[in-house]
Amino acid sequence: MNNLWDQIRRSQDEDDEEMMATNAIVMAAVAQESGNQHRGRGSHPGRAPNEERFREERGKDATGKVGLLPEQKMTAALRMLAYGAGADQCAEYCRMAKSTSVAALQHFTRGIVDLYSTKYLRAPTAADLRQLLTKAERRGFPGMIGSIDFASYDTWIWHAFFGVPGACNDLNVLAKSPLFDDLTAGRAPLVQFQVNNRAHNLGYYLADGIYPRWATFLKTVRNPTRPKEIKFAKAQEGYRKDVERCFGILQSRFGIIRGAARGWHKEDLRYIMLTCIILHNMIVENQRPEDSDDELESDDEEDNNMRPRIAEVWEGPTDRDFDPVGRDAHHMNGFMDRYQQIRSKQCHSNLQEDLIQHFWEFQGNRRI
Known part of the structure; x- marks a missing residue:
């Protein structure tokens, strides 16, 4: 028994000696290889040397110090x-x-x-308007482009106007905003839709109570009493809040918007805000599914035949006899006609009444 234990101990000692010899050979080889290589500044023995990244390409100051990456x-x-x-x-x-x-x-x-x-701060093209109108029509609002306060249904920001001095309420900002300049001048695409057997020639935005009663705004019903008015008010306010959540998303992505101005100059604040909006639109574009005309249609063929698309968009100016706005009476008359049409209170009332009836007929039996 003792001879057996002696043999086991000798075998273990031989294995240990062999392992130690192997480790010594490996360590000597590593030390020799590292000694042949140039060890960069800041690296440790046994590690690969630091890479001289772009040190020859980067600029140097008067003292020869390399600039920042x-x-x-x-x-x-x-x-x-x-x-x-x-x-x-x-x-x-x-x-x-x-x-x-x-x-x-x-x-x-x-x-x-x-x-x-x-690309990312452009006005909506005719193709963009078709997609916006199709999405809005599915929610029961044919002819709707988006929310006047911020963005469209997918939180894409189409219009950015800020930096107005003085009291910056919605009315003062609207009075100085160039949002409707192309529409007034006749350079915007033509949008036409028919609701409640009445034709309308202007797209509209969802707005809250402070905005004026224009033909391009659709406001909710204050203190609704009839069932159709109650259902319409809930849908309009709910859809408007779905769109206006965009500013909360923008604040959550860019903390510089949540905080104070930190003494930035006005020009720097403008570029910071525009940069955040552009980067936000890039994220929205990357996350947006590849919608095609076939995907925008309903899966039910009978439903498509019974409910054809109501809103239509045409390329070109809003006025078929469009001429550049000039100082002569003929051109100025067309400009003033479009100007008065946009600010028509009667058109606003007709639009609201027609959409209330339209929404009641097509969404009355559905749960919103």
């Missing part, structure tokens, strides 16, 4: 936009001075606006 400046700008962090808070994370962080945000916002404003 573009990734550092982009990270600082995005952190300030997304988290609402101050410029001094980016110093520790991005290794940048406060003035450099501010300059990086200024260059980033101006670059985004210059590159992408034509």
Whole structure:
């Protein structure tokens, strides 16, 4: 028995010696290989040397010091936009001075606006209007484009106007906004729809009580009493809130909008706001399903035949005999006719009454 234990111990000792010899050979090989390589500044023994990323491509100052990486400046700008962090808070994370962080945000916002404003801050085209009108018609509001306060049904922001001095209530902003300039000048696409056996030639936006009674606004019914008015008011207010949630989404994505202005100049605030809107529209476009004309139709063929599309959009100006607005009487008369049509209280009342009846006929038996 003792001889057996002696053999086992000798076998274990031999295995240990063999393992130690193998480890020594491996360590010597690693040490030799690391000694042949150039160990970069900041790396530790046994690790790969630091990569000299873009050190030859980046600029240098008068003392020969290499500048900051573009990734550092982009990270600082995005952190300030997304988290609402101050410029001094980016110093520790991005290794940048406060003035450099501010300059990086200024260059980033101006670059985004210059590159992408034509695509992501454009007015809706005829194809966009067809899609918006089809979605709205499914909810019982034919001819509706979106909400005047903010966006369309998918939270895409079509119109951004801010920076008005003085009391910035809805009426003062509307009076200075260029939202209806193209429509008044006759350069907007033509939208026509028929509701309750009456034709309407202007698309409209959902609005709350402070807005005027224009033909381009659809307001809720104040103190509704009849069942059809109650159902219409609930649907109009509910759909308007679905659209206006967009500003809450925008604030949740970009913390710089939630906080104070932090002493930014007016021009910087304008570019910051436009950049946040452009990036928001990029996210909406990326998450939007690829809708086609076939997908916008109902799955039921009989339903499509019984309820044809009510709203139609045509390319070109709203006035078939459109001429550029000039100082002569002929051109000015057409401009004033469109101006009065947009601000017509009678057209607003007719639109509201027709849609109340239309919504009651098509949505009265459905649960909203």
